[in-house]
Amino acid sequence: MTAHAPIPSSRDHVVIAGAGMAGLLAARVLAEHYKRVTILDRDRMPDNPGFRSGVPQSPHTHVLLGRGAALLEALFPNIRSEFLKAGAVPLDWPGDALWLTAAGWSRRFRPGISLISLSRDLIEWTVRQRVLDDPRIEMRTSTEATGLLADPDGTRVTGILVRQRGRPGSDHTIGADLIVDATGRRSQCCRWLTTLGYPAPEETSIACDVGYASRFYARPPQERDWRLLLLQAQPPDHTRSGMIACVEGDRWIVSLVGRLGDRPPTDDEGFLQFAATLRSPLLHQALRGADPVSPVRGFGISHSYRRRFDRMSGRPAGFVVIGDAVCTLNPVYAQGMTVAAIGALGLDAELRRSPSSDLTGRLQARIVRASADAWVLAGGEDLRYLALHSGERPPLRNRIMRPYLDRVVRTATHDRHVNRALLRVVNMERSPYSLLNPGVMLHAMQPGKAAPPEAPPLAQ
Numbered sequence: 001m002t003a004h005a006p007i008p009s010s011r012d013h014v015v016i017a018g019a020g021m022a023g024l025l026a027a028r029v030l031a032e033h034y035k036r037v038t039i040l041d042r043d044r045m046p047d048n049p050g051f052r053s054g055v056p057q058s059p060h061t062h063v064l065l066g067r068g069a070a071l072l073e074a075l076f077p078n079i080r081s082e083f084l085k086a087g088a089v090p091l092d093w094p095g096d097a098l099w100l101t102a103a104g105w106s107r108r109f110r111p112g113i114s115l116i117s118l119s120r121d122l123i124e125w126t127v128r129q130r131v132l133d134d135p136r137i138e139m140r141t142s143t144e145a146t147g148l149l150a151d152p153d154g155t156r157v158t159g160i161l162v163r164q165r166g167r168p169g170s171d172h173t174i175g176a177d178l179i180v181d182a183t184g185r186r187s188q189c190c191r192w193l194t195t196l197g198y199p200a201p202e203e204t205s206i207a208c209d210v211g212y213a214s215r216f217y218a219r220p221p222q223e224r225d226w227r228l229l230l231l232q233a234q235p236p237d238h239t240r241s242g243m244i245a246c247v248e249g250d251r252w253i254v255s256l257v258g259r260l261g262d263r264p265p266t267d268d269e270g271f272l273q274f275a276a277t278l279r280s281p282l283l284h285q286a287l288r289g290a291d292p293v294s295p296v297r298g299f300g301i302s303h304s305y306r307r308r309f310d311r312m313s314g315r316p317a318g319f320v321v322i323g324d325a326v327c328t329l330n331p332v333y334a335q336g337m338t339v340a341a342i343g344a345l346g347l348d349a350e351l352r353r354s355p356s357s358d359l360t361g362r363l364q365a366r367i368v369r370a371s372a373d374a375w376v377l378a379g380g381e382d383l384r385y386l387a388l389h390s391g392e393r394p395p396l397r398n399r400i401m402r403p404y405l406d407r408v409v410r411t412a413t414h415d416r417h418v419n420r421a422l423l424r425v426v427n428m429e430r431s432p433y434s435l436l437n438p439g440v441m442l443h444a445m446q447p448g449k450a451a452p453p454e455a456p457p458l459a460q
């Protein structure tokens, strides 16, 4: 990526609060359009790929979807090779996957979608190193954002209020032409805006009450013909799911997932017992011969939500919200990092289109739009589970689409064409509406097609 035009004087300094994936990707892009980028985070950053408390979700499986991987490569050329050099595992989905879909086992067509499997800690660490290689970007750690500073009539945000963590009385302001909030799902941005006299944005939320329990294992020496074992739920009877993915360090990451308040236990015994209740015994059997190399860690998300910052009746210039602070999706669909990357590239496109005028509203609209497809896909599934739980009827559109989508999933287990179409949607390479293309519909609606394989299929 190269800047096309000289940077206007109104774009001197941008401050990004939050150095998770959304903040880092935005920093990469905004460095092309502002003279200086400061990215701040309340955490201290580890020297190696490792856990930090500001990203408590990092010990859980983080699948980098096909589109997300391609966008990372566009932002950071050769990053895929760097991931692989650090031990990430190349993975063809479904060729390298034992994948029990809601409709049954999927055949293992090759080539499928080419992915790489690695831990969230390694993804973020590698991206952070690349971002900090850029001399235009500075990072301040142990620095907590606490509010916004605006001009006297409150129409423009002129800075961000911060304090050094663990240093009482260290409160001060950093001035900037643009402030970006990337502090994630616990963002205080709505409070910051109402303090300035603006209404909070309209929010749509769906209860999902998803619980994760995850653990790393040493990868056992026996050869297996899969790199991903994915056992999905099958509502209404089976609402539990689990997966094993090969990751760097010759390890497996194992995540068990329950929905609607069904939290997988984090003690050794309970973890294994939960694994034994999945739809296939394969995951539990695999764990019996494997040595854990981490404790079991748990995590829960009660709601997914999407905040319409683009529809606010008024907004201050110079302030944009991105990432999970705008839209937190149910993590089982693995979309969050990809949505962050789509949003970052949306910022870039908007800033290139118009180099001088104030673009706050348009930048914000791009960010909200970045999550639109993901929300349709994840929200549709979540509403289905919610209906089972509460008896509430899903919206008419979902009720009409459900039988067709079930048919697509079933056909995808044995039809190469539909399998690819479905995986491209799941990997966010195509819109969910592409499943309505005549080519897919014709395959999916053919009567008397083969059934899914009854036993886990061998690699083809």
Ligand SMILES: Cc1cc2nc3c(=O)[nH]c(=O)nc-3n(C[C@H](O)[C@H](O)[C@H](O)COP(=O)(O)OP(=O)(O)OC[C@H]3O[C@@H](n4cnc5c(N)ncnc54)[C@H](O)[C@@H]3O)c2cc1C
Pocket: 017, 018, 019, 020, 021, 022, 023, 040, 041, 042, 043, 053, 054, 055, 057, 060, 061, 062, 063, 064, 065, 068, 143, 144, 145, 146, 182, 183, 184, 185, 212, 299, 301, 322, 323, 324, 325, 331, 332, 333, 334, 335, 336, 337, 338, 340
């Ligand atoms: C269990 C789980 C599994 C997931 N699995 C996947 C997956 O498979 N694939 C995928 O793409 N996505 C997945 N996600 C989603 C993904 O983690 C996020 O969507 C993505 O990382 C973008 O998050 P973010 O950068 O907006 O926020 P975060 O990653 O939450 O980062 C926020 C940052 O802001 C900092 N911060 C917070 N408050 C302040 C403050 N006041 N001042 C300064 N700094 C602050 C934090 O320290 C942190 O660094 C998963 C999420 C969960 C919970």
